[in-house]
Amino acid sequence: MRGVRDGPNVTARPGLDAESTLWVEQLRPGHPRRDQALARLREVLLRVAIHELSRRRSQLGSVAGPEFEDLAQQAADDALLAILAKLDDFQGLSRFTTWAYKFVIFEVSGKVARHAWRRQPPSADELRLDRRPDLLAARPGDRLEQREQLEALADAIGALSERQREVFVAIALNDVPIDVLAIALGSNRNAIYKNLFDARRRLRASLAEAGHPVAREDVPAS
């Protein structure tokens, strides 16, 4: 995974559509309609923020009313600042609105994670393998080979580096949201994902070495 870049396989870049062109032109300093364009963009960013916060409501606990509205306003404001700061970076690989909405989604994502972390930070138990989670417990109907595979997996988890183990246990076994864990560990999503990726690779290899390989499903790219 390290160092992999992703980019279009084709070099042709679509020209800007008419609406995207209007947005970019009118948002530039000095344009006579800039104030109106800023107000209009702020309005749609707020709509997107409210929608996205509603979509992630399960992570917001009891947040409602003015507090919910305040979160949406903050996300829209922060996104607008980021958009204006990066306006020259917009390359037209998407519609302007999709590009702009990406900033709101990222703002909402970060604010929801920070809120969830303050409301319910991951417990120490969710990062440690002291107590074997139910997920790793053998069931009465399991065949001997399956029970041995679980034992091998538990041993392999124990042999991970401390960071890999706490990331794998928290995310894969205890469903701690990746962004909440990143905040709790003073890290960021990309670094935590790398820890998770490396842990999964190492666990899979350890199981294979122990004679209990995991059948690899053929997953087509969606």
Added chain:
Amino acid sequence: MTDPRHLDDLLRALDGDAGCTAGEDILDAYVDLELAGKDAAREFPGTAIHLQTCPGCQADHDGLLEAARRFGDAAPD
């Protein structure tokens, strides 16, 4: 847990995964290709793979896809 498919999901780390940062840069282009009915995974294979296994980027992708679908037509007044 001992269902082989479940274990494979739990330990999934696919070759060609572009990671979170690469996807952040092109997520808008990826989503617009999807909305246009085009093959976003062919254009951005590393991100398509990444979105299968990163819950944070999956959530961002799903949110952006929905926002672009619902509010994508907004234009300046």
